[in-house]
Amino acid sequence: MTQEFVLETRGLTKEFRGFTAVDDVDLQIQEGQIHALIGPNGAGKTTVFNLLTKFLPPTRGEILYRGKPITGMRANEIARLGLVRSFQISAVFAHMTALENVRVALQRKLGTSFHFWKSEKSLEPLNERALALLEEVDLQDYADVLTVEMPYGRKRALEVATTLALEPTVMLLDEPTQGMGAEDVDRIVALIRRVSAGRTVLMVEHNLSVVSRLCDRITVLARGAVLAEGDYASVSADPRVREAYMGSETTSEEAEA
Amino acid sequence: MMATTQTPSPSMKRRRRARQRRGALYLVLLVVGLAAPFVAYPVFLMKVLCFALFACAFNLLLGYAGLLSFGHAAFLATGGYVTGYLLSSHPALPPEVGILAGTLASLVLGLAFGALAIRRQGIYFAMVTLALAQMMFFFYIQAPFTGGEDGLHGVPRGHLFGLVDLSSNLAMYYFVFAVFVIGFAIIQRTVHSPFGQVLKAIRENEPRAVSLGYNVDAYKLLAFVISAGLAGLAGATKTLVFQLASLTDAHWHMSGEVILMTLLGGVGTLFGPLMGAGLVVSLQTQLAQSPLGNWVSVILGAIFVICVLSFRSGIVGEIDKIVRKNFK
Numbered sequence: 399m400t401q402e403f404v405l406e407t408r409g410l411t412k413e414f415r416g417f418t419a420v421d422d423v424d425l426q427i428q429e430g431q432i433h434a435l436i437g438p439n440g441a442g443k444t445t446v447f448n449l450l451t452k453f454l455p456p457t458r459g460e461i462l463y464r465g466k467p468i469t470g471m472r473a474n475e476i477a478r479l480g481l482v483r484s485f486q487i488s489a490v491f492a493h494m495t496a497l498e499n500v501r502v503a504l505q506r507k508l509g510t511s512f513h514f515w516k517s518e519k520s521l522e523p524l525n526e527r528a529l530a531l532l533e534e535v536d537l538q539d540y541a542d543v544l545t546v547e548m549p550y551g552r553k554r555a556l557e558v559a560t561t562l563a564l565e566p567t568v569m570l571l572d573e574p575t576q577g578m579g580a581e582d583v584d585r586i587v588a589l590i591r592r593v594s595a596g597r598t599v600l601m602v603e604h605n606l607s608v609v610s611r612l613c614d615r616i617t618v619l620a621r622g623a624v625l626a627e628g629d630y631a632s633v634s635a636d637p638r639v640r641e642a643y644m645g646s647e648t649t650s651e652e653a654e655a
Numbered sequence: 656m657m658a659t660t661q662t663p664s665p666s667m668k669r670r671r672r673a674r675q676r677r678g679a680l681y682l683v684l685l686v687v688g689l690a691a692p693f694v695a696y697p698v699f700l701m702k703v704l705c706f707a708l709f710a711c712a713f714n715l716l717l718g719y720a721g722l723l724s725f726g727h728a729a730f731l732a733t734g735g736y737v738t739g740y741l742l743s744s745h746p747a748l749p750p751e752v753g754i755l756a757g758t759l760a761s762l763v764l765g766l767a768f769g770a771l772a773i774r775r776q777g778i779y780f781a782m783v784t785l786a787l788a789q790m791m792f793f794f795y796i797q798a799p800f801t802g803g804e805d806g807l808h809g810v811p812r813g814h815l816f817g818l819v820d821l822s823s824n825l826a827m828y829y830f831v832f833a834v835f836v837i838g839f840a841i842i843q844r845t846v847h848s849p850f851g852q853v854l855k856a857i858r859e860n861e862p863r864a865v866s867l868g869y870n871v872d873a874y875k876l877l878a879f880v881i882s883a884g885l886a887g888l889a890g891a892t893k894t895l896v897f898q899l900a901s902l903t904d905a906h907w908h909m910s911g912e913v914i915l916m917t918l919l920g921g922v923g924t925l926f927g928p929l930m931g932a933g934l935v936v937s938l939q940t941q942l943a944q945s946p947l948g949n950w951v952s953v954i955l956g957a958i959f960v961i962c963v964l965s966f967r968s969g970i971v972g973e974i975d976k977i978v979r980k981n982f983k
Contacts, residue, residue, distance in 0.1 A: 451866065477868035489866070491859035494852075502856045503867045505849055511869070512877060514850035521849055564867065 403462070404429040404598050405450070405481070405568055410459035412445055412622075419445045421622040422459070427568070432590070432599040434609045437619035438642065443602040444486060446619070447572050450600075451483045452476045480567035486576060486602075488553040492546040496537055496556050499545055500528040503563035528563070535559045535589055551582030555589060562593055569594070571601040575608050587611055610634075618642075680926075688832050697828040698896065703936045704835040705893040710916040710928030712885035715842050717914075718923030719851065720878040721858035725781040725910050726768065726788025727886050730761040732795060732905035734887030737761075739807040739900035740800045750813040750821060754834075754891040761887020762880055764791075769879035773872050785907065792905045806901030810894055827896060834892050838885050843925060845881060854878055915955065919962050921969025930971050 405427040412420040420442045427433050435443045448454040450461060452473040461469045463479060471479075491499050504524045510516055532538050535555040540548055545556060554574060561569055574590065575583045587608055590599065603609050609616060610630045618625045618633055620642040626633050633639055691700050709731055716722045738757030742748055772783040795801045802808070812821035821827045845851055857864045857871050864871050894900045903909065912935065920931025935955065942951045966973045 453862065453865075472870075473865045474868050474870045477866050483866050485862065485866075489860055489863040491856045491863070493859055494855060498852065502852055502864075505852065506868055508849070510849045511853050512850055512874070514845040514848045514877070514881065516848050516850075517844070518847045518849070518852065521852065560867070 402429070403427060404464055405600065406462040406465075407446075407450070408460040408462070410446070410449060410461065411457050412442075412449055412454060413457045419622050420449060420456075423619070423622070423624055425617060425624075427598060427600055428615070429598055430596070431614040432594050432601070432612050434613040434616045435600065435602045435619060436604070436606070436609060436616060437625070440621075441619040442622040443619055444572060445622075447483065447570060447602060450476075451481060451570060453483075477564065480565070481570065482561045482564045482566035482568070483570040484557050484561055484572055484574065486572045488550065488557055490545045490553050490556055490560070493544060495542050495544055496532060496548065496559075497525065497528050497541040499556055500531050500560050500563050501525065503560045504528055531559045531563055532556075534562065534593070536585075551578055551585065554578070554582075554586060558586075558589055558593060566597065568598045568600060571599060571603075573602050573604060575603065575605050583608065606634075685836075688836075689829075692825055692828045697824040699936075699940060701824075701828055701831045701896045702893070702940075703933050704831050705889050705896060706913075706916065706936055707929045707932035708835050708838045708892070709886055709889035710913050710920070710932045711839060711842050711925075712882045712889060713913045714917045714922060714924075714928045715845065715885070716878055716882040717917060718927075719846055719858065720854050720875055722773075722875060722879065723777075723781045723914075724772075724784040724879075724882075725907070725914070726784030726786075726791075727882075727913050728905055728907060728909035729768070729788035729791040730765060730883040730886035731890035731893075731909060731913075732791065732900070732902075733764050734758055734761045734890030735894040735900040735904050736795060736801050736807070737887075738891035739810045739894045742810050742813065742895070743807055744800075746811055746813070748813070749817055750815055750895055753813075754888065754895065757891030757894070758884055758888040761890070762884035765880045765883020765887075766876075768883070769876045773875045773879060785910070788905075788910060789907065792902070792907070795902060795905050801900070801902075804902065806899060807894075808899055810898040810900065812895055812898060821895070831892055831896060834888065838888055839925075839929075841881070841885065845878075846925070850874070850877070915959050917969075919959065919969055921971035921973070921975070924969065924971040924975060927969050927971035931969065934970075 403426045405425070407423055407425045410420055410423040410425070411418065423446060435446060437443055445454065449456050452471060456469065460467055463481065468476060468479065491502065494502070501521055501524050504527055505511055505521055508524070510520060529538060529541060532541055535558050537552060537555055537559060540552060545553060548556065571590070575586050578586065583605065590612060613630065615628070616630055616633045617627045618639050625642055626636045626639050709727070713724065713727050716724055734757035737760040738753040741756050742750060742753040768784060768787050771787065772780055775783050796803055812827060815821055815830055819826050821830060853864070853869055853874050857869070857874055861871055890904060916931035916935045917928050918931070919934060920929065921927025938955065939951055942954060947954065962969065968976065
């Protein structure tokens, strides 16, 4: 039964000193889908993300990966399983080049990451793969540029490339288009669609036009609990969602436009 | 492999040039180091080199792992006391064995301190290391083998490898110089290694490094242990130079001084700590002999404040910026 879900939570709850940020959430993410987590500010979306990737320990509840419990694992072990997350604020290594950013993700598999006596040159065989990944997100021209000098939208693309380097089975993207201009948004949407082939994507997203264009399934959170779930059409037609999330008719029409 | 056959990009060329420049600089410094004892007083130079190694070890942690330890005196002192005690109580022991034992003791202590402190971040990490180092200070006051307030005097320098008589200051200098070069080379390699890359990534963005699957605590711990071991090596060598191991090395002042040296010279630069140590030790020596002798701490404090306020990347850091701006 549970095998068809790549990621599942049962009764996931997080309390901060009496405040329940995430309340008894049952999520079921199907393999190969792009699944969005939406909801108004403070709905607990990012907290769910942090719980799934073990950046926060849950107060109660269970997390299952392909039917196996992973609730007790540590953040870095979750990443090794193939559940790789991105962050709300672009998470790059600012004083490293784009190539080095991706290479750091690749180098763990070499098994030499503790070798402080080896030369950096021993990492050069990875350059080819790193460049290919940069090409995949259209960043080949930035390979030798220090990340701190790259435009914001490009940093987010670099983040995707770094995430792809781990060959994740599930990509968890925390507001991938936040703070972007329209042009960059289009580029990231195309990028996510392209890299989602053969993978599962779970994303937190505010921009509803992005959600409507990309996502197969949507879960709406409000006050830490699941309010509705379904495809975009059914969710956006749900009056409870309109009331809690979209607030008024106008904003929902704007979002659909 | 095949990847290296691609045509070199401008930035690769720039990096290659930078590497060549660095190589030339190393060569010049090596020559200077070899010729120095004929120009300056060898004991002074040895003091500079010992503190420079200490500061370089500290910088590996602060500059490349982003960890501010406020307890590095403990490692300097442990290296010194263990070496001093062993060589004093077993005069037949060759000095290199004594130094290795001192270094090893600091490594082990570093492993213990690191395991306790590494989970804490920022100021809490600094406080834990300070507390542990203070514990070691009180231990060394009480422990019977350290000579308490008096310290260990007259540690024999002995014969290196049973051959070279180290009682000659010139021979001792070259030994200390060799130790420094080895220590510096270890740091330089560590920084430019696969491990160094991960360390850099952790310093730049720790949560991201975790999300890439790295167990960041283990990497920080290894950096801490390497740093502690090299600080111990510096302390052990210093004990041999001055034939003395004393509480001064264990005092928290020493932990502060090494921070001063590193920041003054330039944190996160390879040569900064060397420059900082040279400057601080020279100032201390010069001022101690001048009428301003009592004002050493005040003057150093003032320099520190000026440095932090006006050129934060330190002397070498600022020079680095100028070079990068003008000689691309």
